[in-house]
Amino acid sequence: xxxxxxxxxxxxxxxxxxxxxxxxxxxxxxxxxxxRGENTSAAFGVARFLIKIxxxxxxxxxxxxxxxxxxxxxxxxxxxxxxxEKMPDELALSIPRIRQLVEAFRIPVLELQGYExxxxxxxxxxxxxxxxLEAVIVSGDKDFYQLIRPHVCLLNPGRGGPTAVxxxxxxxxxxxxxxxxxxxxxVDYLGLIGDSSDNVPGVSGIGxxxxxxxIEQYGSIEDIIxxxxxxxxxxxxxxxxxxxxxxxxxxxxxxxxxxxxVDLDTEALRVREPDRVALKDLFLDLxxxxxxxxxxxxxxxxxxxAGDGAEAAPNRLAGDYRLLSTTEEVHALVAQAREAGRFAVxxxxxxKDPMRATLCGISIGVVxxxxxxxxxxxxxxxxxQGELLxxxxxxADAGVRNLPDLHSPEMQPLxxxxxxxxxxxxxxxxxxxxxxxxxxxxxxxxxxxxxMVASYILxxxxxxxxxxxxxxxxxxxxxxxxxxxxxxxxxxxPFAEVELETACNYAAEDADITLRLxxxxxxxxxxxxxxxxxxxxELPLVHVLAEMEYNGIRxxxxxxxxxxxxxxxxxxxxxxxxxxxxGEEFNIGSTPQLREILFGKLGLPVIKxxxxxxxxxxxxxxxxxxxxxxxxxxxxxxxxVDKLRGTYVDALPLMVNPETGRIHTxxxxxxAATGRLSSTDPNLQNIPIRTEMGAEIRRGFIPxxxxxxxxxxxxxxxxxILAHYSGDEAFVTAFRSGAxxxxxxxxxxxxxPVESVxxxxxxxxxxxxFGIIYGQGPFSLAQQLGISQAEAKAFIEAYFExxxxxxxxxxxxxxxxxxxxxxETLTGRRRYxxxxxxxxxxxxAFGERAAxxxxxxxxxxxxxxxxxxxxxxxxAAGMVPAKMLLQVHDELLFETPIGTEDAxxxxxxxxxxxxxxxxxxxxxxGGVGSSWFETK
DNA sequence: GATCTCACG
DNA sequence: GACGTACGTGAGATCC
Numbered sequence: 001x002x003x004x005x006x007x008x009x010x011x012x013x014x015x016x017x018x019x020x021x022x023x024x025x026x027x028x029x030x031x032x033x034x035x036r037g038e039n040t041s042a043a044f045g046v047a048r049f050l051i052k053i054x055x056x057x058x059x060x061x062x063x064x065x066x067x068x069x070x071x072x073x074x075x076x077x078x079x080x081x082x083x084x085e086k087m088p089d090e091l092a093l094s095i096p097r098i099r100q101l102v103e104a105f106r107i108p109v110l111e112l113q114g115y116e117x118x119x120x121x122x123x124x125x126x127x128x129x130x131x132x133l134e135a136v137i138v139s140g141d142k143d144f145y146q147l148i149r150p151h152v153c154l155l156n157p158g159r160g161g162p163t164a165v166x167x168x169x170x171x172x173x174x175x176x177x178x179x180x181x182x183x184x185x186x187v188d189y190l191g192l193i194g195d196s197s198d199n200v201p202g203v204s205g206i207g208x209x210x211x212x213x214x215i216e217q218y219g220s221i222e223d224i225i226x227x228x229x230x231x232x233x234x235x236x237x238x239x240x241x242x243x244x245x246x247x248x249x250x251x252x253x254x255x256x257x258x259x260x261x262v263d264l265d266t267e268a269l270r271v272r273e274p275d276r277v278a279l280k281d282l283f284l285d286l287x288x289x290x291x292x293x294x295x296x297x298x299x300x301x302x303x304x305x306a307g308d309g310a311e312a313a314p315n316r317l318a319g320d321y322r323l324l325s326t327t328e329e330v331h332a333l334v335a336q337a338r339e340a341g342r343f344a345v346x347x348x349x350x351x352k353d354p355m356r357a358t359l360c361g362i363s364i365g366v367v368x369x370x371x372x373x374x375x376x377x378x379x380x381x382x383x384x385q386g387e388l389l390x391x392x393x394x395x396a397d398a399g400v401r402n403l404p405d406l407h408s409p410e411m412q413p414l415x416x417x418x419x420x421x422x423x424x425x426x427x428x429x430x431x432x433x434x435x436x437x438x439x440x441x442x443x444x445x446x447x448x449x450x451x452m453v454a455s456y457i458l459x460x461x462x463x464x465x466x467x468x469x470x471x472x473x474x475x476x477x478x479x480x481x482x483x484x485x486x487x488x489x490x491x492x493x494p495f496a497e498v499e500l501e502t503a504c505n506y507a508a509e510d511a512d513i514t515l516r517l518x519x520x521x522x523x524x525x526x527x528x529x530x531x532x533x534x535x536x537x538e539l540p541l542v543h544v545l546a547e548m549e550y551n552g553i554r555x556x557x558x559x560x561x562x563x564x565x566x567x568x569x570x571x572x573x574x575x576x577x578x579x580x581x582x583g584e585e586f587n588i589g590s591t592p593q594l595r596e597i598l599f600g601k602l603g604l605p606v607i608k609x610x611x612x613x614x615x616x617x618x619x620x621x622x623x624x625x626x627x628x629x630x631x632x633x634x635x636x637x638x639x640x641v642d643k644l645r646g647t648y649v650d651a652l653p654l655m656v657n658p659e660t661g662r663i664h665t666x667x668x669x670x671x672a673a674t675g676r677l678s679s680t681d682p683n684l685q686n687i688p689i690r691t692e693m694g695a696e697i698r699r700g701f702i703p704x705x706x707x708x709x710x711x712x713x714x715x716x717x718x719x720x721i722l723a724h725y726s727g728d729e730a731f732v733t734a735f736r737s738g739a740x741x742x743x744x745x746x747x748x749x750x751x752x753p754v755e756s757v758x759x760x761x762x763x764x765x766x767x768x769x770f771g772i773i774y775g776q777g778p779f780s781l782a783q784q785l786g787i788s789q790a791e792a793k794a795f796i797e798a799y800f801e802x803x804x805x806x807x808x809x810x811x812x813x814x815x816x817x818x819x820x821x822x823x824e825t826l827t828g829r830r831r832y833x834x835x836x837x838x839x840x841x842x843x844x845a846f847g848e849r850a851a852x853x854x855x856x857x858x859x860x861x862x863x864x865x866x867x868x869x870x871x872x873x874x875x876a877a878g879m880v881p882a883k884m885l886l887q888v889h890d891e892l893l894f895e896t897p898i899g900t901e902d903a904x905x906x907x908x909x910x911x912x913x914x915x916x917x918x919x920x921x922x923x924x925x926g927g928v929g930s931s932w933f934e935t936k
Numbered sequence: 937g938a939t940c941t942c943a944c945g
Numbered sequence: 946g947a948c949g950t951a952c953g954t955g956a957g958a959t960c961c
Binding site: 587589590591592593642643646647651671672673674676677678679680681682683685686770771773774775776777778779780781783784840841842845849850852853854856857861889 | 950952954
């Protein structure tokens with residue numbers, strides 16, 4: 001039916017939740033998920049619909065109607081809507097978004113506490129007609145047919161996409177025909193047949209056909225009941241005799257009220273220009289880029305507000321940033337912070353490495369929009385550009401007004417504040433500040449919020465969690481960058497030499513932004529139930545990691561010097577042999593030159609290609625060596641030696657901290673998308689062990705005088721997690737029996753008794769076991785095992801046949817990632833997988849592997865983190881004299897006084913094995929030694 | 937800064 | 946039927 005002819009101004013009343021549900025479920029099998037993991041299906045559908053309504057229908061008045069609170073129908077009939085499933089979480093989370101959208105469109109929201117949208121719509125439609133308007137009810141719900149009359153019609157919105165449905169008008173002309181009864185009898189009709197979605201009972205035994213017939217014959221439900229005895233059909237008659245009251249109740253339940261106490265405020269409902277800026281921001285935030293473009297094209301900015309640039313450029317947030325220069329001011333600030341019980345803190349220093357940095361100032365923010373900078377060690381350069389005029393004392397330089405020394409009695413209240421556990425500290429990367437303070441002899445306590453960690457919990461796949469990027473995205477604010485105040489490259493000056501007012505603006509802004517971000521991230525984490533992970537795992541871990549970094553690890557420098565000489569000699573020898581074999585000298589480290597030698601000059605076959613040409617990696621060299629060529633073998637040896645020397649033996653001694661004589665790595669808590677840690681400067685999580693020559697390097701890591709190392713590593717933690725999650729019977733049984741899991745696996749997939757499993761069978765089973773965790777396919781398994789692809793395929797099939805629970809579990813994770821956009825670990829840590837929605841097979845397959853691997857790798861990370869926190873707590877409480885030094889994903893390394901090693905081993909084992917209770921036991925293996933090498 | 941290679945779990 | 950083919954990291958060397 002085409003659109004009814006327009007004779008009056010039109011008011012469109014949109015049934016809000018009907019629209020939202022429809023939009024959400026239209027995309028249920030392929031939901032829209034933003035890169036931050038937000039399910040945006042409903043918001044998208046609603047936005048697109050509103051644009052369409054406004055552009056194509058050009059309503060004169062428009063309102064969005066929502067249910068609010070429990071309906072009076074529940075009092076009438078407690079089971080009303082009781083069979084409805086709870087709103088899916090993803091949808092519930094997008095309701096606030098949709099309200100923002102509606103607001104940005106400047107469409108009034110109409111709701112009345114205690115009433116359903118239907119009743120508000122019924123009332124307003126009536127009032128609209130009285131006011132000389134025409135009411136268009138936008139909904140697909142048949143209940144609304146009862147409201148149809150002159151100047152009231154129904155618009156059932158269509159649907160785009162693959163299963164497109166045309167929009168549909170229902171008015172006086174076609175209502176009767178569509179439902180089989182006239183609008184005035186809709187309540188009788190629905191009262192008889194009931195409504196399963198609202199759990200309205202109706203009359204059991206009477207369906208649409210009978211209902212229509214009865215209504216045609218007798219009229220309303222009361223009339224029908226009055227004539228029950230005359231009804232010919234025995235079934236219908238008996239049904240009515242039994243359920244007459246149910247029919248009356250049902251009729252009342254489906255009757256839409258038209259008499260609520262709401263006014264029709266036509267002026268408020270008149271369609272207005274949308275708030276373009278807000279809408280554009282929302283669209284970008286929701287990643288509706290196409291919609292944003294289309295909307296911008298259809299609604300060009302009026303000349304009046306074009307070109308002022310306010311829309312495009314991020315704001316500069318207004319902040320009152322002040323430099324403190326007197327003790328009294330500091331005391332007042334301390335009092336204010338104590339009063340508030342919470343403040344943001346940030347340190348300014350002269351190095352990115354907290355183990356080498358010197359503190360030069362502190363910024364503090366207590367309330368949003370206000371922050372202070374406390375300079376302690378600023379100085380200026382003299383006119384001759386070299387002589388330092390200022391130092392730590394305020395009098396030394398007239399140009400700089402430092403506060404009294406941080407450790408002077410006047411500043412004691414500030415130090416007390418920092419060390420007061422009851423006053424909450426908010427910061428960005430507080431591990432850094434903690435270490436800087438610690439080296440000043442200040443123990444920063446009360447770490448309550450870290451915005452960098454919070455951002456990581458909310459968006460673990462995000463590239464960077466730096467403040468500049470977070471402020472830009474979340475606060476639409478461009479921060480002052482370090483380069484802007486200190487310069488860059490060669491011209492960069494130490495922060496201590498930055499002019500004070502400039503330093504203050506930079507530093508205080510950081511504290512202010514931190515506070516604003518914390519206020520935003522806190523509720524977001526709560527909404528996603530990530531609070532436990534944040535409060536009980538990641539936040540306590542900040543301390544633990546800081547402690548480990550502070551501890552550092554000792555190396556045997558003469559050992560590295562000797563090893564470097566030996567490797568260098570080996571390398572020269574190999575170099576000569578390589579040149580001889582190649583027939584010329586060239587740069588072995590240059591891939592292009594090596595390519596030319598191997599595939600050009602010597603004409604060896606190209607095995608594998610990279611983006612830029614033939615690959616020369618170890619797989620290729622191995623294959624070429626297997627063909628009987630000598631050069632590839634030499635190259636592999638050369639590369640191994642070169643790598644060990646360049647990356648480890650020569651590099652590590654340069655990292656020794658002159659102050660402590662030890663190497664202090666940095667454990668990054670916000671890098672790995674799965675929840676793992678990473679280690680940098682230097683990376684101590686990839687110290688060689690797999691080859692004999694490489695493992696020698698570990699002899700150079702030694703405990704402090706009078707100490708030994710204790711190492712403890714989880715045995716097959718990832719496979720145990722897989723067993724736990726999948727609940728696979730064979731798998732779980734194997735682990736519970738305490739037997740060798742790879743041997744057990746081999747017995748099952750090769751169908752032989754455990755005693756007959758050969759070493760080769762076990763090795764293959766082990767490879768398959770690990771391959772499964774990563775989603776390895778037949779192609780790569782075949783390559784790895786040196787077997788045919790068909791054989792590899794048979795292995796994988798045999799595996800899943802023996803472990804059907806594993807297959808089921810992996811499929812489940814893929815399905816979860818597809819439908820809700822993310823997978824999660826034991827602690828609820830999420831990993832969003834937008835790739836799984838890709839139309840590109842390759843990208844999608846990657847997403848599927850990530851979806852199966854992330855819960856396993858991530859849960860393993862969860863467990864060791866929990867263990868680390870408990871261990872460090874007990875170490876701090878003095879239970880053992882050990883120091884935790886390193887974490888290498890499933891392994892922890894400790895340093896402890898000689899004689900305490902057995903106790904420490906047991907202490908650590910107990911806490912690691914007790915980190916969680918799974919379906920299968922957790923097992924920890926340990927070792928003791930006077931070098932890292934010996935702990936194996 | 938991008939690319940390649942290779943070290944670890 | 947082809948696609949391209951195992952997850953997660955960091956560092957050093959070379960090239961452009």
